Amino acid sequence: AQKITQTQPGMFVQEKEAVTLDCTYDTSDQSYGLFWYKQPSSGEMIFLIYQGSYDEQNATEGRYSLNFQKARKSANLVISASQLGDSAMYFCAMRVKGAQKLVFGQGTRLTINP
C-alpha cells in the first residue's frame, strides 16, 4: 500500500521569502509519480507540479520546484519568492504505475504574512 505523509499541519512565512513544504512517501513500487496540488479557501484543486520516479532532474514550474530525494523517499515542494496569493492548503499525492487512484497526504496549510 502507498502512503503520503505531510508532517507540517501549518506553516507561516513572510511575503517574498522562500518556503519548503515537506512530503515523504512510502511505496514498494519502483515506478510512480508524485504530484503537488494547491487548494485555496474557495475549494478548487490546482495542479502545481509533477515528478516521476525515474526523472533524473528535479521538476520546476515557475516559482515552484520539487526537491526530489528518491533514497529518502521525499518530494518537498519549494515555493520561491512567496506571495500573499500563495496562502492555501497544499497537498502532496502519489500514483503508482498502472494504478488509477491518487493517494493524498494530510495537507499543509500555508499562510503568507505581509
Add this chain to the structure above:
Amino acid sequence: GAVVSQHPSWVICKSGTSVKIECRSLDFQATTMFWYRQFPKQSLMLMATSNEGSKATYEQGVEKDKFLINHASLTLSTLTVTSAHPEDSSFYICSASPALTDHQPQHFGDGTRLSIL
C-alpha cells in the same frame, strides 16, 4: 488545458432530499472519473471510481446505495446523494484525466458544498 466542470457549487436542502452532483470533462473524454469527499481541514477521501459504461468501484466503507454514481457518457459522471441527512453535509469534488498515464495529473472540478438542514 484539461477542464473539469462541476455543478452545482452549493446546495442547501432539507433532510430526506436526494441531491445530484454533475461532473463534466469539457475538452477531453474521460473513461474514468473520481469522486472525493472532504471534511473541513482534512484531506480528500476517495469515495469511488466512476467507470464509463460500467459500475462504479466504491472504496471500503462507502455506501453504494447512499451514493449512487452514474457514468453514462465519456464526458459526464453524476453522484447522487440519496435521502441526504445532516451527516452527509460535506464538500464533494470530482476529478478526471485525459489519460491515466503516469505523468498526467488529475484535473479537478471546483467542488460542491452540500449542506443538509
